[in-house]
Amino acid sequence: MLDGLSVIRNKIGSSSAEEVVASYLDRIEKSDINAFTCVAEDAIDQAKKADSLNIEGPLAGVPIAIKDNISTRGLPTTCSSAILNGYVPPYDAHVIERLRKAGAVIIGKSNMDEFGMGTSTETSTYGPTLNPWDTERVAGGSSGGSAAAVAAGQVPVSLGSDTGGSVRCPAAFCGTVGLKPTYGAVSRYGLVSYANSLEQIGPLANRVEDIATLMDVIGTYDNRDSTCVNHDAGYTDALQDDVEGLKIGVPEEYFGEGIDDNVQKLVWDAIGKFEDMGAEYTKVSMPNTPYALAAYYIIAMSEASSNLARFDGTRYGTRSEGENWHMMASKTRQEKFGAEVKRRILIGTYALSAGYHDKYYLKALKVRTLVKQDFERAFEDVDVLMAPTMPTPAFKIGEKMDDPLSLYLSDVNTVPINLAGVPSISVPCGFSEGLPVGLQVIGKYFDEATILKAANAFEKNTDHHTKLAGEVV
Amino acid sequence: MVYENPDGVMVGLEIHVQLNKLATKLLCGCSTDYHTSEPNTHVCPVCMGLPGCLPVLNKRAVEYAIRIGLALNCEIVEQTQFHRKNYYYPDLPKGFQTTQYDYPIVSDGRVVIEGEDGEHVVRIRRAHMEEDPGRLMHMGSIDRSKGTLIDYNRSGMALIEIVSEPDMRSPREARRFLDKLRNILEYLDVFDSTLEGSMRVDANISIGGGDRTEVKNISSHKGAERALLYEIMRQKNIKRRGEEVVMETRHFDEARGVTISMRTKEEEHDYRYFPEPDLVPMRVGSWVDGILETLPELPDARRSRFISDYRMVDTHAKALTSDIRVADFYEEVASQVDPAAAAVWVSDVLKGELNYRDLTIASFTVEDMVKIIELVVGGKITEKGAVEIIRNILDEGGCPMGIVKEKGLLKVEGDVVDQAVEEVLKENPEALEDYFAGKEKSLNFLVGQVMKKTRGRADARSVREMMLEEIDKNYR
Numbered sequence: 005m006l007d008g009l010s011v012i013r014n015k016i017g018s019s020s021a022e023e024v025v026a027s028y029l030d031r032i033e034k035s036d037i038n039a040f041t042c043v044a045e046d047a048i049d050q051a052k053k054a055d056s057l058n059i060e061g062p063l064a065g066v067p068i069a070i071k072d073n074i075s076t077r078g079l080p081t082t083c084s085s086a087i088l089n090g091y092v093p094p095y096d097a098h099v100i101e102r103l104r105k106a107g108a109v110i111i112g113k114s115n116m117d118e119f120g121m122g123t124s125t126e127t128s129t130y131g132p133t134l135n136p137w138d139t140e141r142v143a144g145g146s147s148g149g150s151a152a153a154v155a156a157g158q159v160p161v162s163l164g165s166d167t168g169g170s171v172r173c174p175a176a177f178c179g180t181v182g183l184k185p186t187y188g189a190v191s192r193y194g195l196v197s198y199a200n201s202l203e204q205i206g207p208l209a210n211r212v213e214d215i216a217t218l219m220d221v222i223g224t225y226d227n228r229d230s231t232c233v234n235h236d237a238g239y240t241d242a243l244q245d246d247v248e249g250l251k252i253g254v255p256e257e258y259f260g261e262g263i264d265d266n267v268q269k270l271v272w273d274a275i276g277k278f279e280d281m282g283a284e285y286t287k288v289s290m291p292n293t294p295y296a297l298a299a300y301y302i303i304a305m306s307e308a309s310s311n312l313a314r315f316d317g318t319r320y321g322t323r324s325e326g327e328n329w330h331m332m333a334s335k336t337r338q339e340k341f342g343a344e345v346k347r348r349i350l351i352g353t354y355a356l357s358a359g360y361h362d363k364y365y366l367k368a369l370k371v372r373t374l375v376k377q378d379f380e381r382a383f384e385d386v387d388v389l390m391a392p393t394m395p396t397p398a399f400k401i402g403e404k405m406d407d408p409l410s411l412y413l414s415d416v417n418t419v420p421i422n423l424a425g426v427p428s429i430s431v432p433c434g435f436s437e438g439l440p441v442g443l444q445v446i447g448k449y450f451d452e453a454t455i456l457k458a459a460n461a462f463e464k465n466t467d468h469h470t471k472l473a474g475e476v477v
Numbered sequence: 478m479v480y481e482n483p484d485g486v487m488v489g490l491e492i493h494v495q496l497n498k499l500a501t502k503l504l505c506g507c508s509t510d511y512h513t514s515e516p517n518t519h520v521c522p523v524c525m526g527l528p529g530c531l532p533v534l535n536k537r538a539v540e541y542a543i544r545i546g547l548a549l550n551c552e553i554v555e556q557t558q559f560h561r562k563n564y565y566y567p568d569l570p571k572g573f574q575t576t577q578y579d580y581p582i583v584s585d586g587r588v589v590i591e592g593e594d595g596e597h598v599v600r601i602r603r604a605h606m607e608e609d610p611g612r613l614m615h616m617g618s619i620d621r622s623k624g625t626l627i628d629y630n631r632s633g634m635a636l637i638e639i640v641s642e643p644d645m646r647s648p649r650e651a652r653r654f655l656d657k658l659r660n661i662l663e664y665l666d667v668f669d670s671t672l673e674g675s676m677r678v679d680a681n682i683s684i685g686g687g688d689r690t691e692v693k694n695i696s697s698h699k700g701a702e703r704a705l706l707y708e709i710m711r712q713k714n715i716k717r718r719g720e721e722v723v724m725e726t727r728h729f730d731e732a733r734g735v736t737i738s739m740r741t742k743e744e745e746h747d748y749r750y751f752p753e754p755d756l757v758p759m760r761v762g763s764w765v766d767g768i769l770e771t772l773p774e775l776p777d778a779r780r781s782r783f784i785s786d787y788r789m790v791d792t793h794a795k796a797l798t799s800d801i802r803v804a805d806f807y808e809e810v811a812s813q814v815d816p817a818a819a820a821v822w823v824s825d826v827l828k829g830e831l832n833y834r835d836l837t838i839a840s841f842t843v844e845d846m847v848k849i850i851e852l853v854v855g856g857k858i859t860e861k862g863a864v865e866i867i868r869n870i871l872d873e874g875g876c877p878m879g880i881v882k883e884k885g886l887l888k889v890e891g892d893v894v895d896q897a898v899e900e901v902l903k904e905n906p907e908a909l910e911d912y913f914a915g916k917e918k919s920l921n922f923l924v925g926q927v928m929k930k931t932r933g934r935a936d937a938r939s940v941r942e943m944m945l946e947e948i949d950k951n952y953r
Contacts, residue, residue, distance in 0.1 A: 073529075074529070075527075075528065075529040081528070081529075083528075088528070091528070093522075093527065093528070093529065094522065094527070095522050095527070097529060192531060193529070193530070193531050194529040194530075195529055196528040196529045197528075197529070197755075199754075200754035200755050201754035227533065228531060228533055229531050229533075229755075230531065230532070230533055230534065230755060230756050230757055231754075231755065231757060306751060307751075307754060309563075309749075310561050310563050310572070310573050310749070310751070312572075313563060313565065313571065313572020313573055314526050314528070314570060314571050314572045315528075315572075316565065316567075316572065318567055318570075318627075319525065319526075319527075319570065320527070320528075329567050329625070330565070333565060353749065356563075356749035356750075356751055357747055357749060358747045358749075361749070361751075365751060
């Protein structure tokens with residue numbers, strides 16, 4: 005059974021943060037799942053500092069892995085892309101400032117799909133992260149490194165980012181907990197943008213209560229992100245395990261074609277468990293769900309085509325040589341971006357181009373409004389929605405790499421949440437042929453309290469989270 | 478008189494105004510005071526476009542934009558938002574420019590200028606906010622440069638792009654519009670025109686209803702006038718040959734005074750505009766009334782007030798109000814001496830001397846101007862002496878009384894002049910005879926001789942009177 009924060013805090017208290025961090029560094033060193041893109045050379049110094057300063061608080065001396073698209077001062081931030089090879093940001097992201105203040109030890113940067121573009125961490129320039137439950141399988145993505153590191157006990161907690169499911173997918177595939185907060189709940193300042201209007205930084209951990217603890221640290225107002233909302237959260241305070249009277253909505257469209265039978269069964273079992281605990285469920289319809297995937301990819305790729313324009317070799321990272329600046333920029337982008345990134349930039353550029361803008365981009369925005377309305381309507385009657393996080397358990401490495409469309413389809417149950425901007429958590433709800441399956445609990449805007457409460461109650465009444473990778477057959 | 482516009486000239490202008498009176502840039506907290514700094518010293522992760530950085534809108538910049546909109550008699554939108562304009566250039570660190578597209582903050586205004594045939598209205602189509610890119614510096618000439626350096630100090634400065642309708646009918650009207658616009662903006666205290674890059678102009682021009690060309694990046698008002706004169710000539714020549722003007726973008730070569738083709742319509746960029754996701758739409762409607770209350774007196778209003786309050790002629794009122802610094806200077810002077818005298822001395826004399834030397838009003842103090850006017854009005858020095866003091870202060874420095882003493886400019890006493898008049902008449906009998914013979918001019922010669930003898934310290938008009946008196950008394 006993997007340790008939660010309370011156990012680690014006790015260990016740090018009885019020995020030292022230095023010792024605890026050293027033992028985690030040792031596990032990272034011995035691992036071959038490729039969860040990290042770099043390990044912080046000053047991790048031990050950070051731990052010593054935490055020891056000497058006697059910082060109180062839930063994260064003092066606790067090692068944490070940070071997805072490699074979150075800016076860390078003095079530590080490379082490459083988005084797992086060759087184009088950012090050697091780039092060390094001169095500033096910390098808001099969430100990193102908050103973590104450092106809370107005494108956390110930034111132990112390293114975790115592997116991801118290049119610029120967050122993928123569902124399997126296979127598009128990383130450093131190669132795929134392997135799933136700790138079956139190393140022939142993907143860890144999910146794009147925050148694959150963050151999830152696998154937690155699942156393999158290399159860190160107790162980590163941060164990922166979720167644009168269309170990038171925290172929840174690897175959490176589900178690796179059997180950990182992962183939260184995509186409400187859009188605006190966590191500052192994006194310092195997160196290298198892929199699709200600004202969709203993405204949020206989110207925590208991953210082995211325990212729901214640890215997710216709440218992390219949210220208390222990172223989910224504070226920041227005036228450097230204009231979309232960040234100043235709201236009173238108190239994530240840990242909201243944590244209970246009483247779901248008596250909780251109204252669950254089960255969206256039919258999330259159990260449609262392509263959803264694995266076993267996954268459906270495990271999710272229904274979980275909903276049954278909630279009934280046992282005093283909750284009640286009704287089926288709800290979210291009719292615009294079938295159009296969400298297409299709208300999502302158009303919006304995400306359009307924004308990405310603009311966001312990734314700054315990577316031209318002029319100011320940071322690596323560059324290719326060319327006889328003039330536009331040849332330099334062109335060759336840099338041609339040679340240093342991976343295939344999936346180039347595909348998305350090209351599609352996004354096309355979708356925004358004169359003559360196609362109305363046909364694709366504007367239409368996608370309209371669908372986005374309809375999807376939002378689906379959620380608003382559903383939440384008039386229910387407190388939370390429950391559905392499978394991913395349509396299947398983790399697939400084999402290489403299985404979908406040559407078929408981007410089928411890969412995009414695996415995001416079918418996660419992307420509507422990002423289009424709407426509501427919060428959603430994935431918690432382990434069982435195993436299918438030895439592979440973890442995730443239950444997705446979706447909440448109202450800024451109502452993380454209710455989904456954390458539901459997830460916590462489920463965790464307290466089940467034992468899926470106690471299983472270790474390799475133990476389940 | 479009605480201006481016929483014989484060539485059917487239509488000029489529209491797009492003016493980029495840098496809001497350099499703001500303390501910080503448009504989207505970050507960097508200081509705007511970069512003009513005398515080393516390159517790349519007024520930058521931060523945000524204006525350098527480092528990965529992960531997010532923009533935060535400068536609220537004061539929005540207020541300034543609204544002030545400008547009100548001063549240009551525009552409509553202010555209820556809700557406004559920013560767009561991304563995507564294109565590649567090394568001076569553009571993010572690979573896109575944050576700008577406004579379909580909801581510019583202000584639109585549909587008007588400015589009255591002095592046109593070819595009296596007052597002329599130039600309509601304002603829109604004015605929107607955007608960020609300034611950085612600056613490229615070529616090592617040597619642009620075609621032989623071994624490398625290009627980039628200075629991002631300017632990157633992220635707040636700009637207002639003001640777009641006029643094609644209402645100007647001559648290069649002169651275009652220049653007057655630009656002057657008027659600069660004048661208004663300085664009254665609003667939103668920008669300082671003396672700083673490099675503070676106002677940059679693109680001009681659209683067509684003649685006789687043909688296709689228009691756009692001349693980009695003109696850096697001065699005089700340059701705009703010259704570029705337009707050249708363009709009209711060029712387009713007329715094309716038509717004279719029976720050809721058609723093609724729609725294209727041209728560059729103005731300031732040194733040679735010609736425009737050069739940059740790209741034709743087919744090569745135009747597709748900027749792929751879309752809403753900036755990092756800046757949320759903003760409701761500005763409620764601000765407008767508050768800003769309206771704080772709007773200062775504008776040039777036209779001040780000009781009318783000068784005429785009514787100080788009873789000056791319109792040409793003086795115009796000259797004094799066409800630069801807010803001169804207007805302020807005048808009013809300070811006028812509060813201490815006779816306003817009518819002050820109008821003449823500041824507008825006719827001081828401004829002339831400043832223009833001749835290419836200096837601004839900041840080169841002269843109110844205190845000195847007041848003293849000089851007091852000396853002239855009090856009859857202590859001659860007008861000529863006063864002009865000499867002004868020139869001396871501008872060229873060599875010093876204070877009025879010091880110069881008066883040093884140069885002996887105090888008017889000479891009456892008996893010295895009497896004596897000089899007597900002497901001159903004795904010494905020049907021929908001139909006197911010429912005068913008696915009807916040659917008026919010879920009297921001027923005699924007055925001149927007196928002035929010479931008194932080294933200019935006598936008042937020419939009274940010398941003339943004394944001369945005639947003396948002639949009547951002793952020579953008739």
